[in-house]
Amino acid sequence: MGEAVRSRAGGKGRRRLSTNQESSQLLDLGRAHHMLAAHYDVHELMLREAPLEQVLTELVRGIERQTDGMIGSLLLFDAETRTLRHGAAPSLPQAYVDALDGTVVGPEVGSCGSAAHHAREVIVVDVERDPRWEEWRELARGNDLGACWSAPILDASGAVLGTFALYYTAPRMPSKGELRLIRQASRLAAIAIERYRAHAELKRLATRDTLTGLPNRALLIDRLTQALARSRRTGSEAAVVFCDLDHFKLVNDSLGHEVGDWVLREVADRLAGAVRPGDTVARFGGDEFVVVADGITADGARRLAGRLHGALEHPLQHPDSGEHLISASLGIALAGADLDAQEAVRRADSALYEAKRDGVATRLYSAELHRRATEQLxxxxxxxxxxxxxxxxxxxxxxxxxxxxxxxxxxxxxxxxxxxxxxxxxxxxxxxxxxxxxxxxxxxxxxxxxxxxxxxxxxxxxxxxxxxxxxxxxxxxxxxxxxxxxxxxxxxxxxxxxxxxxxxxxxxxxxxxxxxxxxxxxxxxxxxxxxxxxxxxxxxxxxxxxxxxxxxxxxxxxxxxxxxxxxxxxxxxxxxxxxxxxxxxxxxxxxxxxxxxxxxxxxxxxxxxxxxxxxxxxxxxxxxxxxxxxxxxx
The missing domain is CATH 3.20.20.450 (EAL domain)
Structure with missing residues (x-):
């Protein structure tokens, strides 16, 4: 009788265990299904080249749909400033999001700041008692946040890209399934972030000069087109300054292209430092640079040319080849509503040609120059x-x-x-x-x-x-x-x-x-x-x-x-x-x-x-x- 009772009791115990396992498996299957759906939605958005914030927001929402009462947050790591910036947090109060934005990472900086610093998961079961949350405790309390589990988002080399966190209103330990969710979300976020950073780098390379880092010719024409569009709306003019280095070929011929490249980089830095905020300095090709400045007068353009000449008046000091005196010839064209970008650049180039031919430092394009250029053509x-x-x-x-x-x-x-x-x-x-x-x-x-x-x-x-x-x-x-x-x-x-x-x-x-x-x-x-x-x-x-x-x-x-x-x-x-x-x-x-x-x-x-x-x-x-x-x- 006793054996029978024990046997039945054991059987019931096994049935209860089996039911719990079954329930857990069903939950895991449901989460897996939702995770697959989240993967699909995120990849679909990436294929459509949706903005990164939209992709990350959809990722966070996809995770939140799989966890009752959980709130997701994704922060991006800025390696230069070592800060965490807002990525996506659709369910967090805006005041809380704003407070987290710009957090400097460190070994004891909440869940996410610590996770980013150590590049490993940080599980805070009770925000109220955890010393890492001392600085943020009042903020968490005011937003009814009791637990925060954070995992770092890592790229293929192990470098930190950001953090993904799940918040809960009451203190608690995450389940194995919830930890899996956090890790899966982190991996999916890494894919999205790396893809967008690679895309941004390709875009940057397509529009930047690889030697100097300045905008290249394609980006120059785009920005000049925008400047001319603004000129048409405001009735102002834009200045195009074509800059050509004098006798630069002698540097390459006598000292080699390595020194020549160094000179071009130094000149690029000096020219970029001589213009107004918002002006564009681009490398047009070879030893030619072009500056675009909108909302400017003829006198302002001449002053700009003076600053560009002044930026080059002091010798460049190369560590091996010594001092290099570099000068430049400039051609200026003022462009308004009647010109397109290509014609504006052509006029500045024509003024530059006249400056070099006449042996002067700067020439402003004029109707007379236009007549002479037409005759020359x-x-x-x-x-x-x-x-x-x-x-x-x-x-x-x-x-x-x-x-x-x-x-x-x-x-x-x-x-x-x-x-x-x-x-x-x-x-x-x-x-x-x-x-x-x-x-x-x-x-x-x-x-x-x-x-x-x-x-x-x-x-x-x-x-x-x-x-x-x-x-x-x-x-x-x-x-x-x-x-x-x-x-x-x-x-x-x-x-x-x-x-x-x-x-x-x-x-x-x-x-x-x-x-x-x-x-x-x-x-x-x-x-x-x-x-x-x-x-x-x-x-x-x-x-x-x-x-x-x-x-x-x-x-x-x-x-x-x-x-x-x-x-x-x-x-x-x-x-x-x-x-x-x-x-x-x-x-x-x-x-x-x-x-x-x-x-x-x-x-x-x-x-x-x-x-x-x-x-x-x-x-x-x-x-x-x-x-x-x-x-x-x-």
Whole structure:
């Protein structure tokens, strides 16, 4: 009987246990179902790229639906300030949320501050008695909060992203199921936070310059578009300041790109520190920066330009390469309702071009600049078809021996006659050809045309040297020597009857590569002359290194002969230098008989100028040869 009773009692006990287990399993199944639903809802919101706060709020609500009487809270960790910021707490009173926002984490700072500090769960069963809640106890009591269980939200590397907490109104210990909920919520929150941070980083990288951290060109155009929209609403103007560093290429070429990158970062920091709050400083590309400032006047834009110049006036101090003096040229455009962002930037760039061309620090875009830019564009466009339309021609100016007056050569000079633009000065179209990349093509045409004409004169028993000017762009072209060789072969001209003239400026800017090209041309037998001598501060060492046979004294010095004692002294020194180096001397710009006689007296070997012959077509040059006779260049 007793056994039977015990057996029945045991059976009832087992049935009661089984019922409890069954109830717990049903609860767990229900929670699992709700958790799956919460996962789905959260992922759906992330796929729709809903704001992070909306995603986290839905996550907290999904957890709260699974726990009777529980209140969820999600805080985000700011690693820089080591504070917890509001993430989501849809069921907590706003006053409580505001009080928690900005909490500095620490080892004894409530449940969440402690969990974030230790990167582990903190279970506070009784807020009223737990020492970690001493600072927040009155706040919790006033909001009827008795327990708080918090878990850290960790990323894949274990770094703290935030905390997830469940509050209960009365002191109590969490069940195993509730702890699982907190942990699952923390993992799901980590996925959401990491996804959004990765997305934000991708967005930042897409709109930021990777070297300087400044806004890139895409973000610049976006912000400028917004600034112009505000200008249309308010009737004000926005300023676009285009900033280009002067001679920055020398830094990269001489010190390397690592130092160059360091300079760009330092310049970016200085420019960013020189503008008003709300202005945008962007890296446009290379060593170019653009500043956008809206709600500004022309005077305000000039003051802004002054601050930008001032930011760069003190040397940059590199730890290894020492001091670097950096300056910049600025172009300013004021933009209002009539412009779009691209046109505003283009105008600022045009003003910058004018500043650099005129050698000034800053230029403000104006109607006159617009007219000149329009003309320049028309010039560039027309020049592209000049060769095909047969609008270019060569004229030949004689070079004579100082003693006998015999013609020893001609300098071939390019001329352009356009049907609408008229006779375009070489001072206009040669720089335009350099800028547009057409100089190589035009230079090849000039070399081929001049070589063919020289071959004709040679065939008529009047061999003279023909000189052709080479630009800096041609000197840097690695195919220059090969093309000159081909031109000589095609024309049948002896190399000794072709000379190339290069300016001091071109040699100063590109010393090593220019010297290499000139050496290869000299090896072919082509003569080399240094044009505009005295204007570029050539050194004796450079003259000795280069394969130069002739120096051409610039017309500026010849013009002063007879009236300016300094000019006579300079020309005398130049001729003496040339004699010492065993070079020929051609004096350019001979305009008078007095200049001619004085140059003969000073020892110039060759002369060139209007007094001896103006540039003329090939037929007139041929007639001049017949009248005066030709002589060897020496």
């Amino acid at each position: 028309a010039l560039h466009t027309a020049l592209r078809g000049a060769l095909a339309r047969d609008e270019l021609r060569l004229v030949y100016q004689p070079i004579v021996r100082a003693g006998s007056g015999a013609v020893v050569g001609f300098e071939a000079l390019m001329r352009w006659e356009h049907p609408q633009l008229g006779c375009v000065s070489p001072g206009r179209f040669i720089p335009a050809a350099e800028e547009t990349g057409l100089m190589i093509e035009l230079g090849d045409w000039a070399l081929a045309t001049a070589a063919a004409q020289a071959r004709c004169w040679s065939a008529e028993q009047t061999p003279v040297t023909v000189s052709v000017n080479l630009s800096a762009r041609q000197l840097l072209d690695p195919e220059l020597v090969a093309r000159v060789r081909r031109i000589l072969a095609d024309s049948g001209l002896e190399p000794a009857l072709l000379a190339v003239e290069v300016t001091e400026t071109a040699l100063l800017e590109h010393d090593v590569r220019a010297a290499r090209s000139l050496g290869a041309l000299a090896a072919l037998g082509v003569h080399v002359a240094l044009d505009d001598f005295g204007t570029g501060w050539s050194s004796f060492a450079r003259l000795r290194r280069l394969p130069i046979e002739t120096i051409k004294i610039d017309r500026e010095f010849v013009a002063g002969l007879g009236t300016d004692p300094d000019a006579r002294a300079i020309v005398t020194a130049m001729i003496g230098l040339a004699r010492g180096l065993d070079l020929f001397v051609t004096a350019e710009g001979v305009e008078t008989e007095d200049q001619l006689e004085l140059l003969r007296e000073l020892g110039a070997t060759h002369l060139q100028g209007y007094h001896l012959g103006r540039p003329a077509p090939a037929a007139d040059a041929t007639a001049l040869l017949a009248a005066r006779g030709a002589g060897p260049p020496g």
